[in-house]
Amino acid sequence: MTKSVMACMQLPQWLARFNRYVTNPIQRMWAGWAPTMGILEHVGRRSGKSYRTPLTVFNASIDGQEAVAVLLTYGPDRDWLKNVTAAGGGTMRRHGKSFRVTDPTVMSKADAARSVTGLMRPLFPLLPFESAVLFLRG
Numbered sequence: 001m002t003k004s005v006m007a008c009m010q011l012p013q014w015l016a017r018f019n020r021y022v023t024n025p026i027q028r029m030w031a032g033w034a035p036t037m038g039i040l041e042h043v044g045r046r047s048g049k050s051y052r053t054p055l056t057v058f059n060a061s062i063d064g065q066e067a068v069a070v071l072l073t074y075g076p077d078r079d080w081l082k083n084v085t086a087a088g089g090g091t092m093r094r095h096g097k098s099f100r101v102t103d104p105t106v107m108s109k110a111d112a113a114r115s116v117t118g119l120m121r122p123l124f125p126l127l128p129f130e131s132a133v134l135f136l137r138g
Helices: 003-007 013-027 079-087 109-113
Strands: 037-043 050-062 065-071 089-094 097-108 131-137
Touching: 037 065, 037 079, 050 079, 050 131, 065 109, 079 089, 079 097, 089 131, 097 109, 109 131
Parallel strands: none
Antiparallel strands: 037 050, 037 089, 050 065, 065 131, 089 097, 097 131
16 A cells, blocks of 8 residues: 555444444443543534543643544544534543543644654554544643
8 A cells, every 4th residue: 555545544434333333332441541542422412312432542732731632533524523523522531530622623634743742643643544633631
């Protein structure tokens, strides 16, 4: 696979559906404690139902404020992203602790990479996805 093809990669929608019903329930058991994972707790914008979505999460900083970055591995048309955008945020559970995330901002992976901090910073731009969302941590 060439670099240009990898740069535009988005995982297939059938895999997103499979993960929603099979993989995500399993990941919820440990994603709130695993080093590169987090669980985003959010409320359905139409249903009002509570959801817990496991995600790969990177530490970030926006203008000196703590933040987190999430690669949009299935693209920006995700229900969890629509829910947190409508609500202005949600709650993230990472390393066994919960904190509020606000102001979701979708951007290119290259733009988000400038904000990523910590040990995973060199890895973030190499991952084969095209967009990300940044949240302020608060």
